[in-house]
Amino acid sequence: MARYARAVRTEIVVIGGGIIGCAAAAMLATRGARVTLVEGVAIGAGASGRNLGAIQHPFDPELAPLYRESLTRYRALVDATGEFSVGDAPAGLLLLNRSEEAAAEQVLRQRDAVPELDARLIAPDELARIEPSLAPGFTAIRLETGFPVPPASATGAWAALAHERGVVIEIGQAAQPTIENGAAVGVELADGTRIAADAVLVAAGPWTPKLVDPTGGWSPIHPTWGVTVQLRLDGAAPAHIVEEDEVDAINRSDAATARAAAAAGDEPPTLFSLASAGGLSTLGSTFLPYEPEPAATVALLLRRGAEFLPAIGQAEVVERRMCARPQSVDGRPFIGRAPGVDGLFVCAGHGPWGISTGPASAAIVARAILDGTPPPPALDAGRPVPTEPSPG
Ligand SMILES: Cc1cc2nc3c(=O)[nH]c(=O)nc-3n(C[C@H](O)[C@H](O)[C@H](O)COP(=O)(O)OP(=O)(O)OC[C@H]3O[C@@H](n4cnc5c(N)ncnc54)[C@H](O)[C@@H]3O)c2cc1C
Numbered sequence: 001m002a003r004y005a006r007a008v009r010t011e012i013v014v015i016g017g018g019i020i021g022c023a024a025a026a027m028l029a030t031r032g033a034r035v036t037l038v039e040g041v042a043i044g045a046g047a048s049g050r051n052l053g054a055i056q057h058p059f060d061p062e063l064a065p066l067y068r069e070s071l072t073r074y075r076a077l078v079d080a081t082g083e084f085s086v087g088d089a090p091a092g093l094l095l096l097n098r099s100e101e102a103a104a105e106q107v108l109r110q111r112d113a114v115p116e117l118d119a120r121l122i123a124p125d126e127l128a129r130i131e132p133s134l135a136p137g138f139t140a141i142r143l144e145t146g147f148p149v150p151p152a153s154a155t156g157a158w159a160a161l162a163h164e165r166g167v168v169i170e171i172g173q174a175a176q177p178t179i180e181n182g183a184a185v186g187v188e189l190a191d192g193t194r195i196a197a198d199a200v201l202v203a204a205g206p207w208t209p210k211l212v213d214p215t216g217g218w219s220p221i222h223p224t225w226g227v228t229v230q231l232r233l234d235g236a237a238p239a240h241i242v243e244e245d246e247v248d249a250i251n252r253s254d255a256a257t258a259r260a261a262a263a264a265g266d267e268p269p270t271l272f273s274l275a276s277a278g279g280l281s282t283l284g285s286t287f288l289p290y291e292p293e294p295a296a297t298v299a300l301l302l303r304r305g306a307e308f309l310p311a312i313g314q315a316e317v318v319e320r321r322m323c324a325r326p327q328s329v330d331g332r333p334f335i336g337r338a339p340g341v342d343g344l345f346v347c348a349g350h351g352p353w354g355i356s357t358g359p360a361s362a363a364i365v366a367r368a369i370l371d372g373t374p375p376p377p378a379l380d381a382g383r384p385v386p387t388e389p390s391p392g
Helices: 019-030 064-081 100-113 124-130 153-164 205-212 247-251 255-263 294-308 310-314 351-371
Strands: 011-015 034-039 093-097 120-122 139-143 168-171 175-180 183-189 194-196 199-202 221-232 241-244 270-277 280-286 316-328 334-337 344-348
Touching: 011 019, 011 175, 011 183, 019 034, 019 153, 019 199, 019 344, 019 351, 034 153, 064 153, 064 351, 093 100, 100 120, 100 139, 120 124, 124 139, 153 168, 153 351, 175 199, 175 205, 183 199, 199 205, 199 351, 205 221, 205 316, 205 344, 221 294, 270 294, 280 294, 294 310, 294 316, 316 351, 334 351, 344 351
Parallel strands: 011 034, 011 199, 034 168, 093 241, 199 344
Antiparallel strands: 093 139, 120 139, 175 183, 183 194, 221 280, 221 316, 241 270, 270 280, 334 344
């Protein structure tokens, strides 16, 4: 508690123009702070502009409130900017399984673990009626979550709101926090320009640890590379968000196994997922600890995708994308005061859930900076860092 007691900051630099940095900048400025946002490449240059575009429940009781709050904040953002839309009710998430038996077990697990998602078994004939473009033979689990949005839209809208609220947005130069006598006093840009500040927020996704601690001593977030393909599916685009029923397993697939597969020339593991919004569908994805070869990975995604939705085989490819998820060691973001440095704050490590939970996380870090309010202990950036990712 004491670590947060004397935080009163009005002049703030935010590093990173992803969903977190843009949302936090907008919220800080709305509260009256003078804010500069520094983005090295472009707004949404990382995962925040290249994700699947699904706002959905994160299957973690610590993160579920962040999802619900983020949804409320998105609705307010839509009202304020009109930049995109979020459905009144979820489109629904369909987990596809070839085995009726495995699907029946999964429904029971989901009902037990996340009752609010109202898990329901959808037999192959019903599935054929509600999503006729899917390949036959799947049993699905329908979960009451999933709001598809164009992948870059939410981040763009937060950036627009930040601009409207007076945030100065500097694009094109990497920034590094300047630390003097154990306190953050601003940032230095790649060309040597210094910007002074009372507080610095590092929201640089997977690049966050090296900005917070260039010695490598604090390193709880690492990149997990994802390839996606944007497609025009027209009438064959499912209304639901659809995924292969394996998301949790691959999400936690261990780096050693993936590297071994790559070294052996085997195909990298992929997980079929598809979300459609704004006339385009985004097909995913990989969860790899290394940057995969994009062309081969795209071909693999299209081939595997067509097994689930045959129209993918003939669809127009609009764009191929690769970016890194900021995956934390325990699957939860690190939010709040960076360990050991006064005035240095962090908000990163959202892994596969940054679009779904990012705005609420940004609100937590904004309160930590402006009011000295500590984040929930399970999300506190000062919590002990496990050395190995938690199993299951
Ligand atoms: C393939 C894929 C699909 C996904 N799908 C979903 C989904 O459907 N739903 C969901 O909730 N989440 C999804 N995610 C996860 C989500 O996209 C991320 O969790 C989220 O975008 C992370 O946001 P961020 O702001 O922390 O980081 P980023 O988006 O990585 O933004 C960090 C920014 O910081 C900038 N930067 C880095 N270093 C510096 C520096 N030194 N100076 C200045 N700028 C710097 C980068 O250029 C970047 O723009 C997906 C991720 C991937 C990869």
